[in-house]
Amino acid sequence: MSLDAKTVLITGGTGSFGKTMANYLLDRGCKEIRILSRDEAKQEEMRIAYGRPELKFYIGDVRDRQSVDKAMRGVDLVFHAAALKQVPSCEFFPLEAVKTNILGSQNVIDSAVEAGVKSVVCLSTDKAVMPVNAMGMTKALMEKTAQAASRQLGEGETTVSCVRYGNVMCSRGSVIPLFIKQIKEGKPLTITEASMTRFMLSLPDAIELVNFAFENARQGDIFIKKAPACTVKLLAETLLDMFGADNELRVIGMRHGEKLYETLASREELRRSEDMGDYYRVSFDDRDLNYGKYFTEGDVEEAAVDDYHSHNTYQLNKHELKELLLTLPEVRDALDS
16 A cells, blocks of 8 residues: 555654654655554654654544544544553553553544545453453454444445454563663563563564455454564563673562463454465354354364464574564663663
8 A cells, every 4th residue: 555645644643653654664665654552641742853844743542533533534544553551561550551552442443434545453462361450351342342443334435354463572561672671771671471482573573464444344354463582581681681680580470460471363363364475364263153153063263273472483492582672772772871
Protein backbone atom coordinates (compact mmCIF):
# COMPACT_ATOMS: atom_id res chain seq x y z
CA MET A 1 0.00 0.00 0.00
CA SER A 2 1.33 3.42 -0.93
CA LEU A 3 1.49 5.75 2.05
CA ASP A 4 2.26 8.77 -0.11
CA ALA A 5 -0.13 11.70 0.52
CA LYS A 6 -2.04 9.74 3.19
CA THR A 7 -3.26 11.14 6.51
CA VAL A 8 -2.47 8.69 9.32
CA LEU A 9 -3.57 8.75 12.96
CA ILE A 10 -1.42 7.06 15.61
CA THR A 11 -3.12 6.67 18.99
CA GLY A 12 -0.63 6.50 21.85
CA GLY A 13 1.83 7.98 19.39
CA THR A 14 4.42 9.29 21.87
CA GLY A 15 5.53 5.81 22.93
CA SER A 16 8.36 3.70 21.49
CA PHE A 17 6.17 2.27 18.77
CA GLY A 18 4.58 5.60 17.86
CA LYS A 19 7.92 7.36 17.41
CA THR A 20 9.32 4.59 15.23
CA MET A 21 6.08 4.51 13.24
CA ALA A 22 6.24 8.29 12.74
CA ASN A 23 9.78 7.98 11.30
CA TYR A 24 8.61 5.19 9.00
CA LEU A 25 5.65 7.26 7.73
CA LEU A 26 7.74 10.41 7.25
CA ASP A 27 10.22 8.43 5.14
CA ARG A 28 7.35 7.25 2.94
CA GLY A 29 5.88 10.65 2.18
CA CYS A 30 2.78 10.78 4.35
CA LYS A 31 0.93 14.06 3.98
CA GLU A 32 -0.02 14.28 7.66
CA ILE A 33 0.70 12.19 10.75
CA ARG A 34 -1.55 12.83 13.72
CA ILE A 35 -0.41 11.89 17.22
CA LEU A 36 -3.23 11.41 19.74
CA SER A 37 -2.14 11.05 23.36
CA ARG A 38 -2.80 12.56 26.78
CA ASP A 39 0.76 13.46 27.80
CA GLU A 40 1.49 17.03 26.72
CA ALA A 41 5.11 16.88 27.96
CA LYS A 42 5.92 13.90 25.72
CA GLN A 43 4.15 15.58 22.82
CA GLU A 44 6.25 18.72 23.28
CA GLU A 45 9.46 16.66 23.42
CA MET A 46 8.47 14.87 20.22
CA ARG A 47 7.47 18.13 18.49
CA ILE A 48 10.86 19.67 19.28
CA ALA A 49 12.86 16.53 18.42
CA TYR A 50 11.22 16.05 15.01
CA GLY A 51 10.54 19.63 13.92
CA ARG A 52 8.42 18.37 10.99
CA PRO A 53 5.28 20.19 9.81
CA GLU A 54 3.70 16.87 8.79
CA LEU A 55 3.36 15.94 12.48
CA LYS A 56 0.18 17.23 14.13
CA PHE A 57 -0.40 16.72 17.86
CA TYR A 58 -3.79 16.16 19.48
CA ILE A 59 -4.25 16.14 23.25
CA GLY A 60 -6.90 13.57 24.07
CA ASP A 61 -7.66 10.16 25.49
CA VAL A 62 -9.08 7.12 23.73
CA ARG A 63 -11.46 6.81 26.69
CA ASP A 64 -13.07 10.07 25.54
CA ARG A 65 -14.94 9.47 22.28
CA GLN A 66 -15.25 13.19 21.53
CA SER A 67 -11.48 13.73 21.58
CA VAL A 68 -11.03 10.69 19.33
CA ASP A 69 -13.62 12.01 16.86
CA LYS A 70 -11.81 15.35 16.56
CA ALA A 71 -8.52 13.63 15.69
CA MET A 72 -10.22 11.18 13.30
CA ARG A 73 -11.71 13.63 10.80
CA GLY A 74 -10.15 13.25 7.34
CA VAL A 75 -7.93 10.30 8.33
CA ASP A 76 -7.10 7.53 5.83
CA LEU A 77 -5.39 4.98 8.12
CA VAL A 78 -5.26 4.38 11.89
CA PHE A 79 -2.56 2.67 13.96
CA HIS A 80 -4.16 2.03 17.34
CA ALA A 81 -1.27 1.74 19.81
CA ALA A 82 -2.76 3.47 22.88
CA ALA A 83 -2.96 1.03 25.79
CA LEU A 84 -2.05 0.30 29.36
CA LYS A 85 0.79 -2.16 28.76
CA GLN A 86 2.58 -2.76 32.05
CA VAL A 87 1.54 -6.11 33.54
CA PRO A 88 1.93 -5.14 37.25
CA SER A 89 0.00 -1.86 36.94
CA CYS A 90 -2.86 -3.62 35.14
CA GLU A 91 -2.89 -6.27 37.89
CA PHE A 92 -3.30 -3.61 40.56
CA PHE A 93 -5.74 -1.44 38.57
CA PRO A 94 -7.65 -3.81 36.28
CA LEU A 95 -10.62 -1.49 35.72
CA GLU A 96 -8.26 1.17 34.38
CA ALA A 97 -7.01 -1.42 31.87
CA VAL A 98 -10.62 -2.17 30.91
CA LYS A 99 -11.33 1.54 30.30
CA THR A 100 -8.32 2.06 28.05
CA ASN A 101 -7.68 -1.29 26.38
CA ILE A 102 -11.30 -2.36 25.74
CA LEU A 103 -13.62 0.65 25.90
CA GLY A 104 -10.99 2.98 24.44
CA SER A 105 -10.40 0.58 21.56
CA GLN A 106 -14.14 0.45 20.90
CA ASN A 107 -14.14 4.25 20.72
CA VAL A 108 -11.31 4.25 18.18
CA ILE A 109 -12.94 1.59 15.99
CA ASP A 110 -16.42 3.16 16.09
CA SER A 111 -14.99 6.61 15.37
CA ALA A 112 -12.95 5.27 12.42
CA VAL A 113 -15.97 3.50 10.91
CA GLU A 114 -18.14 6.59 11.20
CA ALA A 115 -15.39 8.76 9.66
CA GLY A 116 -14.96 6.40 6.71
CA VAL A 117 -11.34 5.51 7.47
CA LYS A 118 -9.96 2.94 5.04
CA SER A 119 -8.17 0.68 7.52
CA VAL A 120 -7.59 0.33 11.28
CA VAL A 121 -4.80 -1.85 12.67
CA CYS A 122 -4.96 -2.51 16.42
CA LEU A 123 -1.82 -3.49 18.30
CA SER A 124 -2.17 -6.56 20.49
CA THR A 125 0.21 -8.75 22.47
CA ASP A 126 1.23 -12.34 23.13
CA LYS A 127 -0.37 -11.91 26.55
CA ALA A 128 -3.80 -11.96 24.87
CA VAL A 129 -3.30 -15.67 24.08
CA MET A 130 -4.58 -17.81 26.97
CA PRO A 131 -4.25 -14.77 29.25
CA VAL A 132 -3.24 -15.14 32.89
CA ASN A 133 -3.13 -11.44 33.80
CA ALA A 134 -5.38 -8.40 33.52
CA MET A 135 -3.29 -6.82 30.79
CA GLY A 136 -3.60 -9.92 28.61
CA MET A 137 -7.30 -10.36 29.39
CA THR A 138 -8.12 -6.81 28.34
CA LYS A 139 -6.01 -7.12 25.19
CA ALA A 140 -7.79 -10.40 24.35
CA LEU A 141 -11.10 -8.58 24.67
CA MET A 142 -9.70 -5.75 22.55
CA GLU A 143 -9.11 -8.33 19.80
CA LYS A 144 -12.66 -9.67 20.23
CA THR A 145 -13.99 -6.10 20.09
CA ALA A 146 -12.16 -5.52 16.80
CA GLN A 147 -13.38 -8.80 15.34
CA ALA A 148 -16.95 -8.18 16.46
CA ALA A 149 -16.88 -4.81 14.69
CA SER A 150 -15.40 -6.38 11.56
CA ARG A 151 -18.28 -8.90 11.37
CA GLN A 152 -20.68 -5.99 10.83
CA LEU A 153 -18.62 -4.42 8.04
CA GLY A 154 -18.63 -5.30 4.38
CA GLU A 155 -16.33 -4.88 1.42
CA GLY A 156 -15.46 -1.26 0.78
CA GLU A 157 -16.04 -0.27 4.40
CA THR A 158 -13.37 0.24 7.08
CA THR A 159 -11.13 -2.83 7.38
CA VAL A 160 -10.48 -3.67 11.04
CA SER A 161 -7.56 -5.98 11.86
CA CYS A 162 -5.01 -6.66 14.61
CA VAL A 163 -1.33 -7.46 14.89
CA ARG A 164 0.06 -9.49 17.75
CA TYR A 165 3.66 -9.53 18.97
CA GLY A 166 5.67 -10.07 22.14
CA ASN A 167 8.08 -7.76 23.93
CA VAL A 168 9.93 -5.50 21.51
CA MET A 169 13.67 -5.22 22.06
CA CYS A 170 14.70 -1.90 23.65
CA SER A 171 11.14 -0.59 23.87
CA ARG A 172 10.14 1.35 26.98
CA GLY A 173 10.00 -0.98 29.98
CA SER A 174 11.80 -3.86 28.23
CA VAL A 175 14.60 -5.79 29.90
CA ILE A 176 17.52 -4.93 27.57
CA PRO A 177 17.80 -1.25 28.65
CA LEU A 178 17.47 -2.41 32.27
CA PHE A 179 20.32 -4.93 31.90
CA ILE A 180 22.53 -2.33 30.21
CA LYS A 181 21.83 0.17 33.00
CA GLN A 182 22.67 -2.45 35.64
CA ILE A 183 25.88 -3.37 33.80
CA LYS A 184 26.99 0.29 33.58
CA GLU A 185 26.25 0.84 37.28
CA GLY A 186 28.04 -2.33 38.36
CA LYS A 187 24.87 -3.80 39.88
CA PRO A 188 23.63 -7.40 39.73
CA LEU A 189 21.54 -8.25 36.67
CA THR A 190 18.11 -9.15 38.03
CA ILE A 191 16.59 -12.18 36.32
CA THR A 192 13.08 -13.25 37.21
CA GLU A 193 13.56 -16.86 36.04
CA ALA A 194 16.62 -18.19 34.16
CA SER A 195 14.66 -20.57 31.88
CA MET A 196 12.13 -17.90 30.86
CA THR A 197 12.10 -17.37 27.09
CA ARG A 198 11.15 -14.30 25.07
CA PHE A 199 10.75 -13.61 21.35
CA MET A 200 13.43 -11.30 19.97
CA LEU A 201 11.61 -8.75 17.82
CA SER A 202 12.95 -5.30 16.91
CA LEU A 203 10.85 -2.16 16.56
CA PRO A 204 11.46 -2.05 12.77
CA ASP A 205 10.15 -5.65 12.60
CA ALA A 206 7.04 -4.56 14.49
CA ILE A 207 6.53 -1.66 12.08
CA GLU A 208 6.87 -3.99 9.09
CA LEU A 209 4.26 -6.27 10.69
CA VAL A 210 1.80 -3.37 10.92
CA ASN A 211 2.48 -2.32 7.33
CA PHE A 212 2.01 -5.94 6.22
CA ALA A 213 -1.40 -5.87 7.92
CA PHE A 214 -2.37 -2.68 6.07
CA GLU A 215 -1.41 -4.27 2.76
CA ASN A 216 -3.00 -7.69 3.32
CA ALA A 217 -5.75 -7.42 5.93
CA ARG A 218 -9.21 -8.82 5.48
CA GLN A 219 -11.94 -8.13 8.00
CA GLY A 220 -11.06 -9.48 11.46
CA ASP A 221 -7.60 -10.81 10.62
CA ILE A 222 -4.87 -11.10 13.24
CA PHE A 223 -1.30 -11.02 11.89
CA ILE A 224 1.69 -12.54 13.69
CA LYS A 225 5.33 -12.18 12.66
CA LYS A 226 7.47 -15.27 13.16
CA ALA A 227 10.50 -14.52 15.32
CA PRO A 228 13.36 -16.31 17.06
CA ALA A 229 13.67 -16.46 20.84
CA CYS A 230 16.17 -16.99 23.65
CA THR A 231 16.23 -17.45 27.41
CA VAL A 232 16.49 -14.43 29.68
CA LYS A 233 19.67 -15.95 31.15
CA LEU A 234 21.31 -16.18 27.71
CA LEU A 235 20.30 -12.57 27.00
CA ALA A 236 21.93 -11.39 30.23
CA GLU A 237 25.09 -13.45 29.63
CA THR A 238 25.39 -12.18 26.03
CA LEU A 239 25.13 -8.55 27.11
CA LEU A 240 27.77 -9.13 29.79
CA ASP A 241 30.09 -10.55 27.12
CA MET A 242 29.44 -7.64 24.79
CA PHE A 243 30.25 -5.08 27.51
CA GLY A 244 33.18 -7.07 28.89
CA ALA A 245 31.53 -7.12 32.32
CA ASP A 246 31.24 -9.73 35.05
CA ASN A 247 28.22 -8.51 37.04
CA GLU A 248 26.42 -11.05 39.21
CA LEU A 249 23.27 -12.68 37.81
CA ARG A 250 20.62 -12.59 40.53
CA VAL A 251 17.37 -14.57 40.23
CA ILE A 252 14.55 -12.60 41.89
CA GLY A 253 11.51 -14.71 40.98
CA MET A 254 8.59 -14.10 38.63
CA ARG A 255 6.57 -10.90 38.92
CA HIS A 256 2.79 -10.44 39.20
CA GLY A 257 1.06 -12.01 36.20
CA GLU A 258 4.30 -12.92 34.39
CA LYS A 259 4.48 -15.93 32.03
CA LEU A 260 7.36 -18.39 31.63
CA TYR A 261 7.15 -18.04 27.85
CA GLU A 262 5.35 -15.91 25.27
CA THR A 263 2.61 -17.54 23.18
CA LEU A 264 1.74 -15.76 19.94
CA ALA A 265 -0.85 -18.21 18.63
CA SER A 266 -2.82 -21.04 20.19
CA ARG A 267 -3.14 -24.36 18.41
CA GLU A 268 -6.83 -23.64 17.81
CA GLU A 269 -5.86 -20.42 16.02
CA LEU A 270 -3.11 -22.12 14.02
CA ARG A 271 -5.69 -24.58 12.68
CA ARG A 272 -7.49 -21.71 10.97
CA SER A 273 -4.39 -19.70 10.06
CA GLU A 274 -2.62 -19.11 6.77
CA ASP A 275 1.17 -19.43 6.67
CA MET A 276 2.36 -16.42 4.66
CA GLY A 277 6.10 -17.07 4.97
CA ASP A 278 7.36 -14.64 7.59
CA TYR A 279 3.84 -14.15 8.95
CA TYR A 280 0.76 -16.01 10.09
CA ARG A 281 -2.68 -14.70 9.18
CA VAL A 282 -5.24 -15.87 11.77
CA SER A 283 -8.83 -15.46 10.56
CA PHE A 284 -11.61 -14.99 13.07
CA ASP A 285 -13.50 -18.13 14.03
CA ASP A 286 -16.61 -18.38 11.84
CA ARG A 287 -17.48 -22.02 12.60
CA ASP A 288 -21.07 -22.88 13.39
CA LEU A 289 -22.14 -24.45 16.68
CA ASN A 290 -21.52 -28.08 15.77
CA TYR A 291 -21.71 -29.58 19.24
CA GLY A 292 -20.97 -33.10 18.06
CA LYS A 293 -17.51 -32.02 16.94
CA TYR A 294 -16.63 -30.70 20.38
CA PHE A 295 -18.31 -33.27 22.66
CA THR A 296 -18.47 -36.61 20.88
CA GLU A 297 -16.48 -36.72 17.65
CA GLY A 298 -13.36 -34.81 18.71
CA ASP A 299 -10.70 -33.55 16.31
CA VAL A 300 -7.49 -35.58 16.03
CA GLU A 301 -5.84 -33.08 13.69
CA GLU A 302 -6.33 -30.20 16.13
CA ALA A 303 -4.84 -32.22 19.00
CA ALA A 304 -1.70 -32.81 16.92
CA VAL A 305 -1.01 -29.08 16.50
CA ASP A 306 1.01 -27.26 19.16
CA ASP A 307 0.78 -23.61 20.19
CA TYR A 308 3.33 -21.22 18.66
CA HIS A 309 5.40 -19.88 21.56
CA SER A 310 8.89 -18.77 22.56
CA HIS A 311 9.80 -22.22 23.88
CA ASN A 312 9.24 -23.98 20.53
CA THR A 313 10.26 -21.33 18.00
CA TYR A 314 13.85 -21.16 16.71
CA GLN A 315 16.25 -20.65 19.65
CA LEU A 316 19.13 -18.26 19.10
CA ASN A 317 22.64 -19.21 20.21
CA LYS A 318 24.94 -16.64 21.81
CA HIS A 319 26.64 -15.65 18.55
CA GLU A 320 23.33 -15.17 16.73
CA LEU A 321 21.91 -13.19 19.63
CA LYS A 322 24.97 -10.95 19.73
CA GLU A 323 24.62 -10.21 16.00
CA LEU A 324 20.96 -9.36 16.49
CA LEU A 325 21.64 -7.08 19.47
CA LEU A 326 24.26 -5.20 17.44
CA THR A 327 21.53 -4.18 14.99
CA LEU A 328 19.87 -2.13 17.75
CA PRO A 329 20.97 1.55 17.82
CA GLU A 330 20.40 1.69 21.58
CA VAL A 331 22.86 -1.15 22.18
CA ARG A 332 25.47 0.28 19.80
CA ASP A 333 25.19 3.72 21.45
CA ALA A 334 25.60 2.17 24.90
CA LEU A 335 28.70 0.26 23.76
CA ASP A 336 30.23 3.46 22.38
CA SER A 337 29.53 5.60 25.47
